[in-house]
Amino acid sequence: MLLSLVLHMYSMRYLLPSVVLLGSAPTYVLAWGVWRLLSALLPARIYQAVDDRLYWVYQSTVLFFFENYTGVQMYLVIFPEGTRYNPGQTKLLSASQTFAAQQGLPVLKYVLTPRIKATYVAFDSMKNYLDAIYDVTVVYQGKDNKGEREESPSMTEFLCKECPTIHIHIARIDKKDVPEEQEYMRRWLHERFEIKDKLLIEFFDSPDPERRNKFPGKCVHSKLSLKKTLPSLLILSGLTAGMLTTEAGRKLYVNTWLYGTLLGCLWVTIRA
Known part of the structure; x- marks a missing residue:
């Protein structure tokens, strides 16, 4: 039974980053919305500078898990194929x-x-x-x-x-x-x-074993340092936890998550 428990706990490791990333999304949306309202009368360059910084904070939170929790780097790309190649399909x-x-x-x-x-x-x-x-x-x-x-x-x-x-x-x-x-x-x-x-x-x-299972060119291994991603994780997690400690904060959080998702889907549909 103990072994089964260990295996189940290991298989659920992905829940922690999933919960943190999804849970902090409403906080990010609220922070962005507040800043947009406050900066309505400010020069565009000031709004853009803080807007870029907010986005950087959230992306750094994502990178924290990929770089330090899973050990895997993350890249954002366009897939012109329209779907993933799967040899089984x-x-x-x-x-x-x-x-x-x-x-x-x-x-x-x-x-x-x-x-x-x-x-x-x-x-x-x-x-x-x-x-x-x-x-x-x-x-x-x-x-x-x-x-x-x-x-x-x-x-x-x-x-x-x-x-x-x-x-x-x-x-x-x-x-x-x-x-x-x-x-x-x-x-x-x-x-x-x-x-x-x-x-x-x-x-x-490749018939040459030396050329098989590798790409041509120079091999480079790069990893982000913990100090570049941990502060963003702590900021977003702390703000989210603070909101959830009050009744008003919980209502605002849930409403943002619910209506923000619906409005986001509607916006994507309209733009498509």
């Missing part, structure tokens, strides 16, 4: 390859055929603020004992440290090298995924 892979063949595009083995819309809209909206974009290729683990590629881990598996190794290949692309017309960008994006596919074929299937 043969119908999805077959449909992706069939679409590429119908469009006269090279058929890809280890990645799905990319879609252009999200990438085009994001780049077109932000091109005046960028000097480059980064093409990131991520491999979780490797092949299992049968020589088959393993499925990507879930968030729960990340938080329970069931994914000990992640390989990340990053290519920097100058903004001037990215086509601005949507049709040209479509071809360029597929060419980037052809490069990804070749990288993964070499990673998984």
Whole structure:
């Protein structure tokens, strides 16, 4: 019974970061709302500076768990494929390859055929603020004992440290090298995924054992220090705990969580 209890407690380790991150979201929203009201008569640069700082505090809280609680770094990226590659979803892979063949595009083995819309809209909206974009290729683990590629881990598996190794290949692309017309960008994006596919074929299937299970280029390991993430965690957690100690604070907290979620979903629907 003791062993079962230990195993269950270990499997629930992801609850702590989930509760803290979700629980502090209303606090962040309230702090942002108050600042927006207070800064209505202030210069835009002052509002923007504090707004950026508030966002940095919340993101640092997220990074605290990924860097110090799970030992896994976190990256925010656009997935032009529209979904995660899963070797077990043969119908999805077959449909992706069939679409590429119908469009006269090279058929890809280890990645799905990319879609252009999200990438085009994001780049077109932000091109005046960028000097480059980064093409990131991520491999979780490797092949299992049968020589088959393993499925990507879930968030729960990340938080329970069931994914000990992640390989990340990053290519920097100058903004001037990215086509601005949507049709040209479509071809360029597929060419980037052809490069990804070749990288993964070499990673998984290279006949040279020295080149297998690794990306080309210099290997760099980077980790954020505890002092950069712990203060943000303590600030948001302390503010949230303080709100929950009073009846008025609890009502405000629950209402923010409930109506904020509904309004957020409505806003996303309208913008879509």
